[in-house]
Structure formats: C-alpha cells, structure tokens
Amino acid sequence: MVRHPVSLRQLQRVLSQDQLLIEYVLANPMSYALAISRSGAHAYSLPSRAAIEANAAKYCNEIHAKLTDPTLAQTLFRELLAPIQDYGEKRDLVIVPDGQLHLLPFSALGNKGAYVISTHTVGVVPSSTAFVILNQQSEEKESAEMPYIGVAAWTQNTDSRSPILRAISGPERSEFVPLPQSEAEVETIAHDLPRPNTILLGANATETRFKELSTESTEVIHLALHGYADVDYPDRSALIFAPEVNGPDDGLLQAREIRELHIKAKLVTLSACDTGVGPVGEADVANVVNAFIEAGADSVVSTLWDLEDESTEHLMKVFYSRLALHERKVDALRSAQLDLLNQGLSPYFWAGVQIVGDPSGTIR
Secondary structure, rough: OOOOOOOOOHHHHHHHOOEEEEEEEEEOOOOOEEEOOOOOEEEEEEEEEHHHHHHHHHHHHHHHOOOHHHHHHHHHHHHHHOHHHHHOOOEEEEEOOOOOHOOOOOOEEEOOOOOOOOEEEEEEEEEEEEHHHHEEEEEHOOOOOOOOOEEEEOOOOOOOOOEEEEOOOOOOOOHOOOHHHHHHHHHHHHHHHHOOOOEEHHOEEEHHHHHHHHHOOEEEEEEEEEEEOOOHHHHHHHEEEEEOOOOOOOOEEEHHHHHOOOOOOEEEOOOOOOOOOOOOOOOOOHHHHHHHOOOOOOEEEEEEEOHHHHHHHHHHHHHHHHHOOOOOOOHHHHHHHHHHOOOOHHHHHHHOOEEEEEEOOOOO
C-alpha cells in the first residue's frame, strides 16, 4: 500500500456527510484529538496519556471479566469523545487510535447511561492516509468471480458444556479445542451471500489450500479459526489452519506470510481470538489485521479478545444477514452488536468485534 500522506482537502473529499474521523495523539502532560469532518477540522486538548491509558486498561480488564462499569465507561467518554463538538451531529465515527487506545472498544464507552454503539457506528483505520487509499481501492474493485470463501478448520463435535473460546496461549496443537459452531457459521453465511462459493471444512481447511484460493477475486473471506497473538514477535502472530500431512506449509499462517498474499476481497472476517491484538508502538499496532489490509483487503472484521463460540456464531449470522440486504459493512456490524446488547449481554460478548479499514462499502 502506498503511504504518501494525504492532504486535509483530499481526506475531506472522501468523508461522507455523516462521517467524523478522529485521530488521537496520546502524550504527557496533555493528549490531543484532531476531529475532521467533510466541512471542517478542529483540534482538542485531552487529559494526559498516563490518565487515559490507565482508565482504558482498567476498563478493558473489567470487560474481559464480563463486568459492566457505567461510571468508568462514562469517564472514558468524557475524556475521549465529549470534548468533540461534532460528535452529536455525526453518526459515523472513524477512529485513528494511538497507544493503548488500539485495544479499547469505543463502541462500549458510555454516554448518559447508553453505549456509543446505541447512537453511532464505529470503525477503525490505521491512519488518515490509509482511509483515503482504502476508500479509493474499494470503489475501483469490480464484481467478484467468487463472492464467498469460508474456512472452518476446527469443526469436531465435543460433549463439553463449558463455553468454548476461540483462544490459545501459544501455537501448541494440544491446545486447539474444537469449535463446533464454526462449521454452521461458515455454511449459514454461504446461504446469505451470492454464489458461487468455496467452503473449506475440517481437514480440508489447510493453509496451502487457502493460499491458493486467496488470489481469487472475491467479496468476502470468512475465517473461523483459532488465532495466536505473539506480543513479543508480532510477525509470528498467526491464524491456525488444519494440519497437513507431508504438506508444504506448517498450518500457521503468520502475519509476515499474510503480507505476501495478493488479497482481492472487499471484506476479510477473522472470526478468531485475539486477531486484533498486537504490541502497541508509537506509530502503529502490529497484528494480523494490518497484514491483511497491506495484502489488499479493503476492510477486516477482527476481534480484540477471546470470543465465546456460541455468541460469536450468532453475531456473525446477524452481521451477514444484514450484509446480504446490502447494508454498509459498519451498519451491518452495528446491527449484530445491538442484537446481543438488546439480549442483555455485557460488552464482553459484542464490543470486542471491530471493523478496520474501509467501513462504508457494501457487498453486492
């Protein structure tokens, strides 16, 4: 992806009337937010990096514990969004995070007792320049030859009644528990989206076969897999495919390998654990998501923490049913998140799924 910085005018031409792009810069003793709409740009002073990141880390820990904390959700809203005048007038938020904000679900911030997702869509982009490039890239894509590719490698049935997480602590095969809902997930999506399609299940869902398919012109690639985030060596973060007997690949599709692919998809969905997590640096967050965008995907739906298998299947079914109605990607995701929220589920079950890249395209 070309990375020449875009001008403010170029960015504003791409933004829709309802979009508000907010770029954060965390620093001490004061942080800043630059809010850009189609008609204007304003800079805002925010609390210190230390204060914001401490609150963000505490809130993320509480969400991971399946707790709700309206007070802290409101505090973070007050620190990050309340100062921005256009927030109440613009419906579509496009966030360019910094530091630990890469791991904070803005959709779960609270405003007067309601989550942000109740009133706004939330998308994430690596930078303003990437937002412009991905928007142009999406508009230039033609109709796909194969609208859908679905992959579910860990489909064995299990008798366990405990919630199953799409999570592993390291690339050890003994830790790859079955994901019994993943097969139904990819097959249900196939019914919603146009044909032809290709679905790889169980032993057929190998890294080698996916690499062969990844060069096809497609609308959607959906990967219901285990994932592994290596915070020490981010290029080794990987998606885990089925084992291959005497095959050319090891089944670990690492971030460094993903960058070498030639993805032609409008949307890649990583229905796996921790696919959005990576070591936070001053310039970027290195992870599997950005690798797919660098490989050519217009946008990537990813996760910020371990996902519970059954609720994830439900979220994905609603998401794709809305995509099939030609809703924008970001609207379809919001509908799926609101569906779980309205069932009384805490942010743990819905806020960790986010869309990175171009949020506005539709699936034909």
